[in-house]
Amino acid sequence: MANGVTPDDLALGGLRLVRGRLGDWLAEIGRVTTMMLETTQASLERLPSARLVVQQMAAIGVDSLWLVIVVSVFTGAVAAVQAAYQFTAVVPLKYLSGVILRSVVIELGPVLTALVIGGRVGASIAAELGTMKVTEQIDALRAMGISPMRYLVAPRVIAAIVMLPILTVYADAIAILGGYIVAVTSLNVSAPTYVQGLREFFHMKDLLSGLLKAVFFGNIIGIMGCYYGFQTEGGAEGVGRATTAAVVTSCVLILILDYILATILFRVVFA
Amino acid sequence: MIEIRGLKKRLSRRPVLDGLDLDARKGETLVVLGPSGTGKSVLLKHIIGLMQPDQGSIRIDGEEIVGLGEKALNQVRRRFGMLFQSSALFDSMTVGENVALALQEHARGMDPGEVRRRVEERLDWVGLKDAAIMKPASLSGGMRKRVGLARALATDPEYVLYDEPTTGLDPITADVINQLIRALQKQLHMTSVVVTHDIKSAYSVADRIVLLYQGRVKYDGTVDETRRTGDAMMRQFIEGSSQGPIQPL
Secondary structure, eight states: OTTSOOHHHHHHHHHHHHHHHHHHHHHHHHHHHHHHHHHHHHHHHSOOOHHHHHHHHHHHTGGGHHHHHHHHHHHHHHHHHHHHHHHTTTSOGGGHHHHHHHHIIIIIHHHHHHHHHIIIIIHHHHHHHHHHHHTTHHHHHHHTTOOHIIIIIHHHHHHHHHHHHHHHHHHHHHHHHHHHHHHHHHSOOOHHHHHHHHHHHOOHHHHHHHHHHHHHHHHHHHHHHHHHHHTOOSHHHHHHHHHHHHHHHHHHHHHHHHHHHHHHIIIIIOO | OEEEEEEEEEETTEEEEEEEEEEEOTTOEEEEEOOTTSSHHHHHHHHTTSSOOSEEEEEETTEEOTTOOHHHHHHHHTTEEEEOTTOOOOTTSOHHHHHHHHHHHHOTTSOHHHHHHHHHHHHHHTTOGGGTTSOGGGSOHHHHHHHHHHHHTTTOOSEEEEESTTTTSOHHHHHHHHHHHHHHHHHHOOEEEEEESOHHHHHHHOSEEEEEETTEEEEEEEHHHHHHOOOHHHHHHHHTOSSSSSOOO
16 A cells, blocks of 8 residues: 555454454453442441432432423324324224323333433433542542442432332323323324234233333443442543533433343243 | 551553552551652541552551441541641531531530530630631631641540641741651650651651652661751752652653
C-alpha cells in the first residue's frame, strides 16, 4: 500500500482492537460478579438492616409508582389501538382484550416497567453512590469497619428485586385498564366482551413468567446502579459518566436477558 | 504501635511510596509532613487498610495487616478513627446520625439511650452539642471537620488518623481544630498520625515530626529538634521556599 500499511497490519490492528474490547468486557463482567459475590457474602455474614431495605423499597418502589402508572396506562391504550388496527377485517374485536392481556403480562408490563425503573432508579443509585465515592464517604464507611457491600449495595439490590415484580403487577393491571378505557370508549368493544376476553385468555404461567423476568430485571437495575456508582472516578464529570453507563447498560442487559428468558421459559419450561 | 517496613506503592506507574519505613509509637502524635503529591494520604489509607501495598509490611501492635481479607481488616479498622480531608460526612444523615453510625453498627446491643448519651458527649467535646439534628450541608468547613472528629472518636479508638485536618480552613478555625486535637490527645491518650503540609499545625499538635518526600522518610525529629534543624529539606519545607532539594511538582 502507498502509505506502507499492509492488509496484514490492518488485520492485526483489528484483532488487537477486538482483543482489547473483549478483555475490557470480560474484566467488567469479572468485577460485577465479584461485587455480587462480595455482597452476598457480606449479607450472609450479617443481614442488612431491615430499616435500610424498607427505605430503599420506598425510594425504588413507592416513589416510582406514579411514573409506572402513567407509562402503563398509555402502554395499554396504545396496545388497544394498535391491536384493533391489526385486527381490521381479519380478527373479531372480541379477542382484543386477550391480545392486550397476554402482550402486557408476558412482555410489555415487565419490560417497560424495568426500562422505566432502570432509567429512574439506576441513574439515582449510580449518582448517589458515585457522589459518595468521590467525596470519600464510601472510604469513610470502610474505615469505620462497615462493609459498603452490606450497608449500601445489599439494601438497594434486595429492594429492587422485591419491588420490580410488585411494580410489574401494578403496571399489568393499569395497562389492561388503559386498554379497557380505549376499547370501550373508542373501539366499540363492550365492557362485558372485554372482561370475557380477559377471563378466556388469562394463564397463570404468563403472569408468573412476567414476574420472574421482573425479579431478574430488578437484580440488573440494582447491581448496575451500584457497580457504576462504585466505579466512579474524577468528580462531577465521573458521576455523570457513571449515571449514563448505569442506565445504558441496565437497559441493554434487560433487553438481552428478556430474549434469553423468553427462550428458556416459552421454548423449554412452558413448551 | 504502628510499624511500617519497606512499603512500596505505585499509582499510574509512578512510585508513590518507595520503600517507606516508619513507626508511630504508642500514645504519641506523629505528624507526617510533605509537599502535595508525596503520598501522605496514600500512607494513611494503607495504615487503615483502604489500600493494599505492592510490597512491604504494616503491623498494628504486632499484627500484620497487609494481605488480610476484608472481614479481618474490618476488625482491625474498629480500633481506628479517621478524620478525612473532606470530612466525608454522610450527606443523607444528620450530624447526630453520622456520629452514632459506628456505635449502632458495632455495638448492636448498646442501649439507644447510651448511644444518644455518647453522641451528645462527643459533640460536646468538639463544641457542637446543639448541632445533632443539623444536616452536613448546612455546616461550615470548620464545623464539618469538628463533626468528622467527633465521628472519628465515637467508638473510643486506640488510633486516630487525621488527613489534612486544617486544609481549607481560615487560620483561626485551623487553630481551633489544632487546639481540639491537642486537647483530646491529652485527655484520651490515643496514638495519632496526622498528615499535613501545614507546618504551624504540625508544631501545634505533634510529639514527633517526619518529612515524607519521594516515597520515603527524609527527616525525623521532635518539635523542638525540628524548629532548630539544619536539615536542608526540612528547612526548605519550614521556610516554604521553592529553592532547595525538594523539587516542586
